[in-house]
Structures are given as structure tokens and as C-alpha cells.
Amino acid sequence: MELKIYEQTDVDEWNNFVDGAKNSYFLFKRGYMDYHKDRFKDFSLMIYDDKGKLISILPASISYDGDNKILVSHGGLTFGGFLTNEKMKVETMLDIFDTVKNFLRQQNFSSMIYKCIPYIYWRYPSEEDKYALFINAAKLIRRDVSTTVYVPIRYKYSKDRKYRIGRGKKIMLPSNTTINMKIL
Numbered sequence: 001m002e003l004k005i006y007e008q009t010d011v012d013e014w015n016n017f018v019d020g021a022k023n024s025y026f027l028f029k030r031g032y033m034d035y036h037k038d039r040f041k042d043f044s045l046m047i048y049d050d051k052g053k054l055i056s057i058l059p060a061s062i063s064y065d066g067d068n069k070i071l072v073s074h075g076g077l078t079f080g081g082f083l084t085n086e087k088m089k090v091e092t093m094l095d096i097f098d099t100v101k102n103f104l105r106q107q108n109f110s111s112m113i114y115k116c117i118p119y120i121y122w123r124y125p126s127e128e129d130k131y132a133l134f135i136n137a138a139k140l141i142r143r144d145v146s147t148t149v150y151v152p153i154r155y156k157y158s159k160d161r162k163y164r165i166g167r168g169k170k171i172m173l174p175s176n177t178t179i180n181m182k183i184l
Helices: 008-020 030-036 090-106 128-135 159-171
Strands: 002-005 045-048 054-058 061-065 068-072 111-113
Touching: 002 090, 008 030, 008 045, 008 054, 045 090, 054 090, 090 128
Parallel strands: 068 111
Antiparallel strands: 002 045, 045 054, 061 068
16 A cells, blocks of 8 residues: 655545545535645545555644644544545455554654544445544544434424424514623
8 A cells, every 4th residue: 555645736636536435525625625724734645555546535634732743634624534435345444544553653643533424424334444443442532413404304393493493583683683782
């Protein structure tokens, strides 16, 4: 395997991979990610197989905790993680983790913070990375909550929720209204 740090000249190859990844989302397009480049030092990785074919990308940035250099599966994004295609196998993901770990050691990183991609965005089942995290004794340091509403489904609301929605509509103020609130 070969690992490469993303460079601006890789933008087309990166975006094409994002378009075909089984666990992709628009946040991983370089146009969106580069919006944050003034606040986050990009250190995104591109992983190639032994035939030179791109098999995975990792949107990532560098963070520091004192003297410790940390790779974050991108600090400017809500979530990140390895993007892969439908041919990804568990064995390959384990090799990717080993390759990345060795590379990060060589680059003097002390750790990596990995933010998994929520399953709701997958086009195809994709949990090889979670298994690799388990095998590598990763430690869970945070769990976020996310809510997704599937628009074609009409959700049922409780009577209380319907009442509150109706009440809110009745007292809704025009958008150009300014409210002055007294703080006691």
C-alpha cells in the first residue's frame, strides 16, 4: 500500500473518489472542505493499493494538545472517517489502518481522533472501519446524537406536539420583528 498526503493538484482525483464512494457525503468534496482551510491545517490522506489504484481517502486535519500532534478525521467537519468503494474488504481496511498508524508514527503524531460517518449517509453497508477500530483497541471518547428526517414519510405526532406546533403558529411573529426582552 502507498499513502499520500492530499495536495491541491489531487482535487479531481479526490472529488471523483468521493462521487463513487459507498459511504460518501457532499461534505467531503474539496470545495466544501477547503472552505475551512484558514482554520484547520488540512492533512487529508489518500491510500492506494499495490497496483496504484486509489482505494480509500481520509479527510483529516492536524490538531495539537500541548506538544502532542493529533490527526483528526477533519476538525472542520461534523464527522469524517475513511471513505471507500464497494470493493472494500475487512482485510484491506485492517491493512489501511496499519499503514496509516505506521505513517503517523513516522510523522510524530501521538494519536488520532476518528469521527465515524453516520450510517444514514451510506449508499452501501460500510462498517469495516469500525471493526478495524475495535481490533486496534481504539477508545471511545465521545458519542454524538444526530437526527434524520426522511421527508417522504409522514411522521405521526403526539397530541401534545400537535398542540405546541399549532400554538407556535398562532403566535409566530413576522420575520422582521425585533423583540426587546428584559433580563431580571
